[in-house]
Amino acid sequence: MNEVIVVGAGPVGAVSALALQQHGVAARVLEARAEDARADTRTLALAHGARLILERLGVWARVQDVTPITRIHISQRGALGVTRLSAEALGVPALGYVLSYAHLTEVLKQALAEAPIAVEYGVPVERIEPGIEAACVQAADGRTWSAPLVAVADGGRGTQTPAPRFAHDYAQTAVVCEVRTELAHGGQAFERFTPEGPAALLPKRDGYALVWTAASAEAMRIAALSDAEFLAALQRHFGGRQGLFLAATPRKTFPLHCVYAGREVGARVVRIGNAAQTLHPVAGQGFNIGLRDAWELARLCADTPATALGGEAMLHAYARGRRFDVVAGLGFTDFLVRMFSNDVAVLRHARGLGLLALEALPPLKAFVARRMMFGARG
Structure with missing residues (x-):
């Protein structure tokens, strides 16, 4: 009892x-x-x-x-503004795993x-x-x-x-799989914001776990592409920070809300x-x-x-x-x-300034990183 x-x-x-x-x-x-x-x-x-x-x-x-995440690179596609988080700067062995x-x-x-x-x-x-x-x-x-x-x-x-x-349907779906890139990850994760939704690369073994978010109909189309077409689309979407995307496992999809x-x-x-x-x-x-x-x-x-x-x-x-x-x-x-998740010009510039400010102010960056690691009371 x-x-x-x-x-x-x-x-x-x-x-x-x-x-x-x-x-x-x-x-x-x-x-x-x-x-x-x-x-x-x-x-x-x-x-x-x-x-x-x-x-x-x-x-x-x-x-x-x-696989430890020792660094995180945060950016938005087609606009200024980059923030980099580092485990070393925060005095922890890794930001995540x-x-x-x-x-x-x-x-x-x-x-x-x-x-x-x-x-x-x-x-x-x-x-x-x-x-x-x-x-x-x-x-x-x-x-x-x-x-x-x-x-x-x-x-x-x-x-x-x-x-x-409270409930909200983002009308987005995540396409997930594992990918291999031309360049080694070195423990670095990427969070790349695009008007269609965020795309994340998480270091996993000798490659990455990919979470590619898009409007639901578009995500289903992306997931159904052949490997070659998928890798080419991902290259255009994400860019060349990790060189070429060389291989991908079968894709799965998850609606987001x-x-x-x-x-x-x-x-x-x-x-x-x-x-x-x-x-x-x-x-x-x-x-x-x-x-x-x-x-x-x-x-x-x-x-x-x-x-x-x-x-x-x-x-x-x-x-x-x-x-x-x-x-x-x-x-x-x-x-x-x-x-x-939009391409409004005013917000795009505001986002860029926000990312630049976060990069330029280490105490603010540490505040955000600690809350990502430990929650609101971190």
Whole structure:
């Protein structure tokens, strides 16, 4: 009865359960997918602050095949203004780290098994009933559990996803794949803003993970191009900072939108990660905010008396504590997309001046970089 139930064993759910246990709070995880289900093939960009969370959980040392981002080059196509961020200037080993979602998921799965934390795979949650004393979780197979607190970390895929408090469809789609370039990346990532949407190159192994954003119809056309046509289009779109684009893996597409569902579902139930908010991928904030959700919830659970765990006062405190970080992240990414995804002359010049000012003012640059790494309270 005193264990917290975490719905979802993806990275945010796993980090939540591991952090709860580390803070002395028992947890049980219910995961809809089978234990041997094929993992997501996405690429993740972890901020340095996310690495620190994984280090505190004793997980980071197990993570392999990680490419550090030591520099970030930010520019806009066809206009003045460049900003360069450097890990060395900020006194950190890296600004971020690029790795596969599947690998991180497997590392966290092993950590859950060794903890040991009770994890039940192949258990879709059909219904969560809030309650005054406890929440009741009902699985599709008819089993039920009661808990003083249920943390929903299912990525917003559950059957009880509430109507969002805020939602915006950017009418954009991301084309993602891995590419190889003529020049070595040297740990440098690129964020290139264009009127059609941002394009990011993230160093991964000896190549890059590409996120190319465009209007949805155009993105689908781009994704369907032959390899040769795709590489030529990418060369025209991105430019020659990395020399020629030599090869690309098969393309996948993801529609982009911003959704804020909020923290609370009802009494004794809280949403974290993508179950609470979904961000545009520009600046790579969404996943990192989700890990901070998980960590901060566990810390608050540890600081709450057992009799008050999951109670109204605790959930309100959690919502207040996370609001600034989440709203700042939502606002920052939304601002970048709206500000840069156009070709209005006045805004183009303003953007250029902003990038030049950021480059010329190291304290301002450090302020922005730290918030990208550690969130609004960084």
